[in-house]
Amino acid sequence: MISLFFLPVTLILGAVLGTIYFGGLWVTVRKLPKARAPVLLALGSFFGRLGIVLAGFSLLLFCIKDYAPLHLIACLGMFFWIRNRTIERLQPIAPKRGG
Numbered sequence: 001m002i003s004l005f006f007l008p009v010t011l012i013l014g015a016v017l018g019t020i021y022f023g024g025l026w027v028t029v030r031k032l033p034k035a036r037a038p039v040l041l042a043l044g045s046f047f048g049r050l051g052i053v054l055a056g057f058s059l060l061l062f063c064i065k066d067y068a069p070l071h072l073i074a075c076l077g078m079f080f081w082i083r084n085r086t087i088e089r090l091q092p093i094a095p096k097r098g099g
Contacts, residue, residue, distance in 0.1 A: 006064050006071060014075035017056045018082025024049045026090065053079075 028045040035041045057075065064071050 010071045010074045011078045014078025015082055017053050018079040021049045021053050022083050022086045
């Protein structure tokens with residue numbers, strides 16, 4: 001049985017990691033046109049975000065020994081749910097066509 005205490009913690013961790021990763025990506029994309037060294041900004045941002053996310057997933061697996069794969073799947077699910085909500089929120093609204 002998956003621990004009901006750790007499941008909300010796992011979901012919150014997935015949401016926080018998703019917000020950090022995809023929010024950081026959005027900030028990076030917005031700053032790229034004005035950057036003096038856009039390649040360094042893009043690479044630095046990527047490796048920084050990747051390091052934070054990998055550290056978060058590693059912390060999850062280290063702290064939760066029982067049913068770790070189920071918790072990892074739940075955390076990844078929330079991570080990608082945040083990704084989908086971010087894409088939905090940031091997409092431009094298409095004008096309605098009269099018909």
